[in-house]
Amino acid sequence: MGVNLVIGKENSPISVKDAKKRILKSIKPINKTEKVNTEDSYNRILAKSIKAKRTQPAFNTSAMDGYAIKKKFLKDLPIDLDILGETKAGDENKFILKKNQAVRVFTGSFLPEGCDKVILQENCVSSKDKVLIKKENFENYIRKRGEDFFQSDQCLLKSSLMDSGKIAFAGAMNYKTIDVYKKPKVGVIANGNELFEPGNKNLEIKQPASTKPSIMSLINTWGGEAVDLGIAKDTTYSLKTKIKKGLACDMIITIGGASVGDYDLVHKSLSEMNFGLNFWKIKMKPGKPLMFGILKNKPILGLPGNPVSSMVCAQLFLKQSIYKLQNYNYIEKIFHLPLGKDLSKNGWRESYIRGYMSKNKNNQIIAMPISNQDSSSLSSYSKANILIIREPNARKIKKNSLVKAIILN
Template sequence: MAKQPLLPVEEARARILASLHTTPVESVSLADALGRVLAEEAIARRTQPPADLSAMDGYAVRAADVASVPVQLKVVGEAPAGSAYSEHLGKGEAVRIFTGAALPRGADAIVIQEDTERDGNTVTIKEAVKAGRHVRPCGLDFRTGDAGMSVGRRLSPADIAFAAAMNLPTLNVHKRPVIAFFSTGDELVPPGTEPGANQIISANNDGLAALIIEAGGIPLDLGIAPDQVGAIRDAAERAGAADMLITLGGASVGDHDLVQEALSPLGLDIDFWKIAMRPGKPLMYGSLDGKPMLGLPGNPVSALVCATLFLKPAIQRMQGGDSALHTSIARLGRDMPANNSREDYVRAGLDHVHDELPVATPFEVQDSSMLSTLADAGCLIVRAPGAEAAKAGTIVSVLPLRT
């Protein structure tokens, strides 16, 4: 393959996202809807409140009858929550009412219990109220036919409650994309295994599975393929009907980087290879017999940083959701040297300061083999290619890693 120039990060991400299609739509129960992305508007099936309701315990009155106080009114009935006073409220009358109960016909205000004094069937009103006081009008929240939630919304617990209130037992959402992945390398053994000579514990599969779940996808772990063309090919073929295939390692330039050799006969079509970024330069993207395929670096830190920048937005795009990377700003907590020609993603602690910008302090050692610093990082400081040296206190762009 002819050598390709290093691709800028933004162009790489744009090309990945442009190549993807949203997953099909399915109807799920509210119990299964958390974190899903709406594929169709959620339309209210009822009006809420369905009638004018009392917002307080007290007495339903006509505001005109209590414009001048104190005044005595005749208590003609009671309206507990879930029930109603069926008669029309007349002049000089009041109804004992409780929070959530429907206002009687003719009433237009509530006097709270603390502003009254009851004696048998007579209540003395001690505070004047205007029409509408302590009343939740019909349709205050929403009305039948209202579009309560729009397409592309990732559903939160409050959204689930909102859908339930709209009398929607199910919601139409995009299917979770299935992301198949496997690591490559003779040196890798799974966690819980005692490594032999020249072997290491594989951290990539479990870390990537967690990221896929966090992004809303379904992980399909195909395990570890040894550095053999046949084994790599067999692993890829087991991706089956997955929506995307991820390889971890084996896509660089060494003699044992066999992914391209193994998968070319299966229809591997490479869009780009190598990105102008650190960590994560040896990143590959294309398709395998029409299935989107992302080749992540084998180094665990590089793999997770690249997955954050490229795979997570891809999963969100496939679900019809927000695929943007939401960066913010912070003050630099330590001097930083000038950057080279690659966009740099620097692991840093992120300390929040009351009423001030957070402080991003880069870890002194940025070796890409160190998962401990990635686990401790609150953000990645994003440094443009060729960025000048920066002093502590400089405002920098950061990509938060924890919410």
């Protein structure tokens, strides 16, 4: 994997937009591919465009249960028609319609030769070998041959993100396996003497490294393969040891130690390893001490230590990175929702306010900000399912004003 390094004023805070652009420009996709069964391809990126191996439907097909007829013989209603027989879904058609004849059909049945309309069964009264057509329905209820796709149609394009609909589509085209890009391996290092692995003996003077499993789960959700590199102590030796191990991965994520305190040693450790810093600090709240750069052609994203800051930054910067490694251009969907309560004037940084979607008295979906916006509060983050975006220095806004929001995860 190669990298395009972008150089700027590394220590000057940059905008969220600029940070996203720099990261995407610096990351080159992994081009290794593998075959997977279609049922295992959810959220994977298609590595080759695929063409249909069959036509769907293969013949004209009934869209409803009823009777296949020729329209020109329905001049006078009601009318009695002779029933030639019936065709069920999966049966081969063996009938040719002639004057005053009908064939009993069901949803998915191939239609007899000459049929140009299906009369709904509720518009008919049948006896043993006759059917009385009482009235003619407006719709023809015929699915034409190839209405969905024809054999050799190029139906799914390279770099498509596979979801449940596309998996069903590939199956309908008769694919058992498809080619996808390999999952990028993303190493995750938590940093801090105060941390211990969640589930270990609880020490009141220390803190579980709770963000690490969360970030790892997000990496896996976004199509990557998270590699747990453990917890680095607040020494350059410990950090460099973990980072060297992480160079076997396609990308490295550090959590904590990216600020400028005496014991924030991620940047110092990387600098001693010939790290190419791209930027360090962004005009964003929460998440100002975000770091990004390149070490030995591997992108390294340094997330802030505060739990909420790191998870918000992962949503904005790590998500797009993992998809880019898989040859997919991820674009965050922004929704405009009415605000559930007033918001005060914003500061000089672009803000991402935790909130949740609710409904007002008119049953309209609204964006409700959560009261506690402290960057260490995981209880408030666990209640959030959206981030409300506020521009730098935005004025106070009233309840019911439209705000921009993104959905978490």
